[in-house]
Amino acid sequence: MKIRKHGLAEAVCNAGGRAGGVHPYCELLCILEGEAELEWSGVAYPANGTALFVILPNTPHQLVQRSDTLRYWYAEFHAEEHDPLPAVDVVYQWNGQQGGIDWDGDPYKALRAAFQAVCMLMTAESSLPWDLFAEALASDLRKLLMLLTGAISTRTKPAPSYSSSETVVSETMRFLESMFPQPLTLRTIADNTHYNPSYLVRLFRKQTGKTPFGYLNELRLNAASEYLLHSRMSVQQISQACGFQSIHYFSRTFKQRFGAAPSEWRRDRRG
Template sequence: MYLRKIETVDLPAVVGKETGGGIHPYHEILFISEGTVLLQWINRDYVASAPALFLLSPNTPHTLIRKSAFCRFGFIELDMEGSTEFPNLAQARLWNGMQSDKDPLGAGIASIYEMAFQIWNNLNPLNPYKSIAMDLIPLDIRKLLLLVSCFLNAREPRLADPSRVPAFPDKADATERIHKVIRYMESNYQNPLTITLLASHVYLDVSYFIRSFHKIVGKTPLQYLHELRLNAAISFLSTTKMSIQDITNEIGFQSIHYFSRLFKQKYGVSPSLWRTRHIS
């Protein structure tokens, strides 16, 4: 494990403004020590108040937005150099989801936050061990990651090893997973969704996921997603005065032209003409 960067950032600026993020090929630990933030990570939103610890896998897009007048956070960029000490993507998703609702998690998670505070306290100029701080920090990071992994393995043992979740399950298991992803699509249809993301949500090989979805639902995942979005469009067209562009944005389409083309294919007319004909 190689420590690329560790830093603390104070954000006393305007509430709601993006403070950072992006995508990079390194693992990242993000610790919110004061304030409240919104983390957007792999098409999900996590609102969390300090203390909160986020684990970000390499090459995963993320954006941090402050939600309180003052926010302080620390970040660590790590090159794991092939090590498996950092929780896998499935574990990171589970862990990050816990940051919005920490109260039920008990003392176990509190000790993890204490360890995180200790890591950044090594940078304190008043730290009596500041001369060896950069030697201590990697050791503390390893301890932090071990605590997180132990905590997660106790709650969801199968996520410790994704190979224990077969990408080609039996018929009953596949049906259960497809219904799970359907519920996920129905709750998140307005967000950017890809076939790869949907397949990974239920730990399925992409090709197997598409075949299984079509066999169970009678249409492809993309067709089902379009159906959800177009049904939502009909509701907005018939009950609101929202513009076509606003409806396009609201239901998750990136292009008004693409939305209009799909709408016309299904209903035979453009969204504007449908509204004119159906709303007196």
């Protein structure tokens, strides 16, 4: 595990404030105090008092403050092969549970103690050599990931029942959300579900009102808008990072969606 960026933050008198973006790293986001929502891949996940979110690489996310005071820590990291990163379906399940966890009950007490230890370590960062701090932080994050996976596996609450078509569409959406920067074809998307491409398109449109590529295009444009707002990347670099094979197609579809070309849209909002 390689630590990319981390921080311990307290936002006061900032209800409605936002923080986040898109980056090619895993991230742990721990709410310590206050109310907030994590807007992640088009879904809002509420947090009240305590929450621990896992954010997958290349997925657009925004933390929206809902109370006057909000305390949280975050850590972005590059996960290596031996790191205990939960499976994608486990991450979605876990993030969806954050509004209703009893952190005083089993098996969550150990998990809470682990993320409080990360908070204490970040508080003491200035008194430690960087190499020692980074090694200790990586160790604590690995422990959190292992405990998180264990907490999910021991949870006894039954999963909601979905029809087979809903499951297929949900799996397809998750696949697109995690793979949107990659060059994808309808065959590639269909192969992931083991369904005929034309049948998958009909099923997806019936459930969502759009095609798989329509949804994929939304993901890419949303990610591009975050890059434009929060990075210094060129329009060409953003186009490539979001999976567009042509900067001309990117510029045209971005203007159709947001009403201005990417460079103009960035200039108007960043001043």
